[in-house]
Amino acid sequence: MERDGARMGRAPAVRKEKGSAMTTLLVTGGAGFIGANFVRFVLRHRPGYRVLNVDSLTYSGNLENLTDIEGDPRYRFVKADIRDAGAMATLMEEADAVVHMAAESHVDRSIMDSTPFVQTNIAGTQVLLDAVRKSSRAGRFLYVSTDEVYGSLPLEDKTARFTEETPLAPNSPYAASKTGGDLLARAYHHTFGMDIVTTRCSNNFGPYQFPEKVIPLFVTNLIEGRKVPLYGDGLNVRDWLHVDDHCEAILAVLERGRAGEVYNVGGNNERNNLELTHAILGLMGRGGEMIEYVTDRPGHDRRYAIDASKIAGELGWRPTRSAWPDALRDTVEWYKANAAWWGRVRTGEYRRYYERQYGPG
Numbered sequence: 177m178e179r180d181g182a183r184m185g186r187a188p189a190v191r192k193e194k195g196s197a198m199t200t201l202l203v204t205g206g207a208g209f210i211g212a213n214f215v216r217f218v219l220r221h222r223p224g225y226r227v228l229n230v231d232s233l234t235y236s237g238n239l240e241n242l243t244d245i246e247g248d249p250r251y252r253f254v255k256a257d258i259r260d261a262g263a264m265a266t267l268m269e270e271a272d273a274v275v276h277m278a279a280e281s282h283v284d285r286s287i288m289d290s291t292p293f294v295q296t297n298i299a300g301t302q303v304l305l306d307a308v309r310k311s312s313r314a315g316r317f318l319y320v321s322t323d324e325v326y327g328s329l330p331l332e333d334k335t336a337r338f339t340e341e342t343p344l345a346p347n348s349p350y351a352a353s354k355t356g357g358d359l360l361a362r363a364y365h366h367t368f369g370m371d372i373v374t375t376r377c378s379n380n381f382g383p384y385q386f387p388e389k390v391i392p393l394f395v396t397n398l399i400e401g402r403k404v405p406l407y408g409d410g411l412n413v414r415d416w417l418h419v420d421d422h423c424e425a426i427l428a429v430l431e432r433g434r435a436g437e438v439y440n441v442g443g444n445n446e447r448n449n450l451e452l453t454h455a456i457l458g459l460m461g462r463g464g465e466m467i468e469y470v471t472d473r474p475g476h477d478r479r480y481a482i483d484a485s486k487i488a489g490e491l492g493w494r495p496t497r498s499a500w501p502d503a504l505r506d507t508v509e510w511y512k513a514n515a516a517w518w519g520r521v522r523t524g525e526y527r528r529y530y531e532r533q534y535g536p537g
């Protein structure tokens with residue numbers, strides 16, 4: 177299954193440090209949900225990699241996500257904002273490749289205030305791209321984008337899927353800001369010939385997800401005996417992918433993807449929110465009386481569905497850890513077993529956000 181650049185007649189995409197067998201990967205946003213899982217995944221599966229985790233620790237960045245690897249000599253954390261051009265220029269001189277996933281990531285927050293979304297997801301991406309462009313060392317740049325750049329599919333046509341050729345039509349301020357970063361990455365490849373690859377992934381689930389996103393929000397509410405706030409009619413569809421499958425896809429594209437190309441990443445695991453909610457309720461031993469139907473999200477995308485045949489065909493990647501009910505059950509169990517982690521998260525800034533979004537309760 178594994179194909180490498182050399183066998184395909186290309187130079188390896190990820191450079192090594194001069195005079196060393198090691199590669200230093202600069203990961204932005206490594207203290208967030210996907211970032212922390214990715215940093216851990218790389219250290220576990222790539223003994224030849226060092227990881228430099230650059231994160232400004234916004235409300236969703238949490239170093240407690242990484243306590244088990246703090247002492248690893250191949251890992252270093254630097255607290256810095258990706259919009260800080262001077263800091264990024266310095267850090268690029270230590271990096272052989274960049275995986276950029278720092279972002280403002282929550283659609284509902286982008287509806288309340290899109291300012292930090294534009295600043296981090298567009299302007300921050302531009303700062304990073306310029307830092308790589310001017311760097312004497314940094315090579316390949318991978319932009320972690322999202323399937324939300326494609327907008328929404330109708331519920332009626334069950335066969336429709338987003339391909340890499342689907343026109344970009346983002347609907348939320350979050351999606352629009354991610355599209356801005358995505359298009360900047362495309363333009364820097366086209367204009368400057370930079371070695372840039374992009375992944376567009378569907379909804380992730382797994383450990384350490386900030387409990388404002390639907391799965392950890394619903395599970396932790398139920399553990400606390402609270403109802404789960406389901407938006408609108410609950411028929412919106414998402415394609416759920418386990419975060420470890422996403423991490424493997426990012427590594428596959430980083431190491432073997434073709435420069436300038438976009439790769440869709442999906443779980444082939446479509447569920448509507450009502451099905452998702454009942455699956456969670458079943459795993460938690462609760463019933464439909466725990467659902468509270470609340471006002472729909474403005475502009476709520478109806479359906480996301482990914483055609484991931486390009487990454488499967490070119491790079492041999494397929495999801496192997498996303499199948500339900502097992503993957504969902506393991507995730508629910510993780511939140512049950514890690515109440516201390518999310519308990520601390522929920523007492524902070526998160527409480528104030530919750531009250532603004534759903535009202536006091």
Ligand code: NAD
Nearest residue numbers: 205207208209210232233234236237257258278279281380
């Ligand atoms: P997250 O909110 O859990 O983590 C984001 C991280 O970025 C945090 O650690 C935060 O501190 C950091 N960050 C934010 N602004 C920063 C700045 N200006 N400078 C430095 N660090 C900053 O998000 P996530 O769910 O882990 O998503 C990670 C990436 O994956 C994002 O780019 C997101 O758009 C993309 N993505 C997420 C999903 C998903 O389902 N979660 C799906 C597809 C793509």
Ligand code: TYD
Nearest residue numbers: 283379388389390391405406407412414449
């Ligand atoms: P979310 O986890 O915010 O991810 P995204 O909006 O990026 O897909 O939401 C997933 C789905 O769950 C989405 O259709 C909105 C819905 N949802 C609810 O019904 N209630 C909630 O409280 C939240 C946060 C989301």
